[in-house]
Amino acid sequence: MVARGVLSFSGRPSIRSAAVAAGPLEKKKSRFAHLFDQFYDSELCGEETNEKAHSRMIEDACGLVLEKAEAMPADADFLLCGDLVNQMTPSNFAAANLHLPYIGLFSACATSVSSLIAAALLTEAGASRLTLAGSSSQHNAIERQFRYPIEYGFQKGPTAQWTVTAAGFAAVTPNEPGYPEIRHATVGRSVDYGLTDPLNMGAAMAPAAFDTLNRHLSGTGNTPDDYDAIITGDLGSVGSSLFRNMAKDEGIEVKRSKWRDAGEEFYGDDPSFFAGASGAGCSAAVYFSDVFKRLMDGEYRRVLLIATGALLSPLSFQQGDTIPCTAHSVELVMGEGGES
Amino acid sequence: MISSFILAFIVGGLICVIGQLLFDVANLTPGHTLSILVVAGAVLDGLGLYEPLIDFAGAGATVPITSFGNSLTHGALREAEEHGIIGVITGMFEVTSSGISAAILFGFIASLIFRSKGRP
Amino acid sequence: MDQKTYSQLEQKMSPKVPLAGNLIRAFLTGGLICAIGQGIMYFYMYFFDFTEKTAGNPTVATLIFIVMLLTGFGKYKKIAQFGGAGSAVPVTGFGNAMISSAIEHRTEGYVLGVGGNMFKLAGSVIVFGVFAAFVVALIKTILVKFGVVGW
Secondary structure: OOEOOEEEOOOOOEEEEEEEEEOHHHHHHOOOHHHOOEEOOOOOOOOOOHHHHHHHHHHHHHHHHHHHOOOOHHHOOEEEEEOOOHHHHHHHHHHHHHOOOEEEOOEOEOHHHHHHHHHHHHHHOOOOOOEEEEEEEOHHHHHHHHOOOOOOOOOOOOOOOEEOOEEEEEEEEOOOOOOOEEEEEEOOOOEOOOOOOOOOHHHHHHHHHHHHHHHHHHHHOOOHHHOOEEEEOOOHHHHHHHHHHHHHHOOOOOOHHHEEEHHHHHOOOOHHHOOOEEOHHHHHHHHHHHHHHHHHOOOOOEEEEEEEEEOOOHHHHHOOOOOOEEEEEEEEEOOOOOOO | OHHHHHHHHHHHHHHHHHHHHHHHOOOOOHHHHHHHHHHHHHHHHHOOOHHHHHHHHOHHHHOEOHHHHHHHHHHHHHHHHHHOHHHHHHOOOOOOOHHHHHHHHHHHHHHHHOOOOOOO | OOHHHHHHHHHHHOOOOOHHHHHHHHHHHHHHHHHHHHHHHHHHHHHOOOOOOOOHHHHHHHHHHHHHHHHHOOOHHHHHHHHOHHHHOEHHHHHHHHHHHHHHHHHHOHHHHHHHHOOOOOHHHHHHHHHHHHHHHHHHHHHHHOOOOOO
């Protein structure tokens, strides 16, 4: 351990494969749609309820990841994942069907990275030959829980974000040459800057993203120039410009093209999605399709993924509480990408 | 007759503008905004001001949710006039049952036929 | 960056709600709904024996029926995104709140889901309407009793 909360993986666990299953709207509107592996014709994925659909998506994504890793479900040692529904029942039901040792992880929309960190730790400890890690969200199931019924007429402002329907999973294995390696990770702190607007999550999460970036850089001794891209999870257009401003204010200068945000890019510039995409499936869908592919293709050699999550509930919001946020980061390196 | 449409449009539109100000300037949720407007309607009727507004604007005053507060007070006052204090409690839904009963009825019917769709 | 500096930066950088446009759209949408209501009122007055005083009730019921269709076919939320308070403040918004809750919670069954959640959003309007009406009517009744005002 180099600094508090900053992890180094000397065994360099690999991401052997990655897969994404997504909903019908994502098929039509997401600019990453051509990289996703599976789509559904309806938001219900052929199931009775949104929550069952959510669960189906997780199962399918897990199946796809295993297929791509040329493995059977029985080959996997652990399933580590989470979602945003109360008590994470979609993940729980998917885990029941997959019959795998399972720990549900809740870091809100940052679960894509927190599950990778936990998977890397299990692999590093020699406890796992293959762990499925990922996260997911289903628009209808999340909206009805956190906001209003889907058909309720409610005017969203320019800072609102759209919860994606997608599940992204990765297979983490001990080091295998030719696949992206997990070198470092930083476990995020819960950061509360006193923001209270649940329709401006990006602004609430930006300080958490910055805190983790700062700690990751000082903990690993890396500079922003060491990375081909620094990709945040779902800050959206509002949150990511705040995040960049904070970084600049603290003297962290990065070329604009290196800053990426999964939420901002997910639906392109379509104004009907306001400030961009959000949800636990958002960062997972981009990290485990676009970013993974760019690493495999050699376009990226070293990237820093900072997934952000707003740790609120409808209850905490109604009781007038602020929105604590977190961000977990993981550093992925392809091949001979440096010694640290 | 044309003028009554124009009056309904303008008065109804203005009540909605007040609602929009409560949304955007006071930063209230729809629940808070509508509750405030209902209370406002009830108070205005107590002051005897809402009925003249209905006479003036027709549907422009009866369609916004403020008229719900007005009708509740109106029913309570009408009963109170006949039966005294007790009427305040018993008369409330005398005038205004159609909005709630229609919403319950059609809400239930909708739940039998429709599913929600998640589309922007 | 401390909390205070950040909240200033956040205020400066978060895009503002387009207030003028929102107000105009609310005015037009709300006005149109009320004008349609006026038309329905005339319909009940001319074709049925309702008077100006009594035509309000069937008008409200008819508007809520239309809202049921718009909500069920997924159109009302689009109107609301455009019109804001213009579609929330008329009784149609009240209907939409109840109908959308009913549709949404159908998966939990008709009793616990539909029945139990129908008033989840609209309930506060009824509660505060009734309580306000009670207080107002009580005060007025007392004032009349003491001869301060008349009915």
